[in-house]
Amino acid sequence: MGHKKVIFATITFFFSLSVSSNNLEQNVAAYQEALIRNGVTGSNIAGVFGKSETLALSAVASNLKGDKAVSEDTI
Numbered sequence: 001m002g003h004k005k006v007i008f009a010t011i012t013f014f015f016s017l018s019v020s021s022n023n024l025e026q027n028v029a030a031y032q033e034a035l036i037r038n039g040v041t042g043s044n045i046a047g048v049f050g051k052s053e054t055l056a057l058s059a060v061a062s063n064l065k066g067d068k069a070v071s072e073d074t075i
Helices: 003-016 024-037
Strands: 044-050 053-060
Touching: 024 044, 024 053
Parallel strands: none
Antiparallel strands: 044 053
16 A cells, blocks of 8 residues: 555544544554554554543554564553
C-alpha cells in the first residue's frame, strides 16, 4: 500500500471516529489490526487524547516472528 493511500486511510479513519463513541477503543484496535494485516506496521500502540484525559489507549501485538511484545506500558 502506497504512502499516500496509508495517509488518506488514516485521516479518513480518524475523522470518522466520534470522540463520544462508546466503541472508540474498539475502533482504534480495529484500525491497528488493519495496519498489521496490510503490512504497514508490526505490533503497535495507539492513543487518543482529549485535553487532559485519555480517551482510548490500545496495544496490539502482531505475534509475528521477530516483533517485540508491546503493552500499554511500553511507551
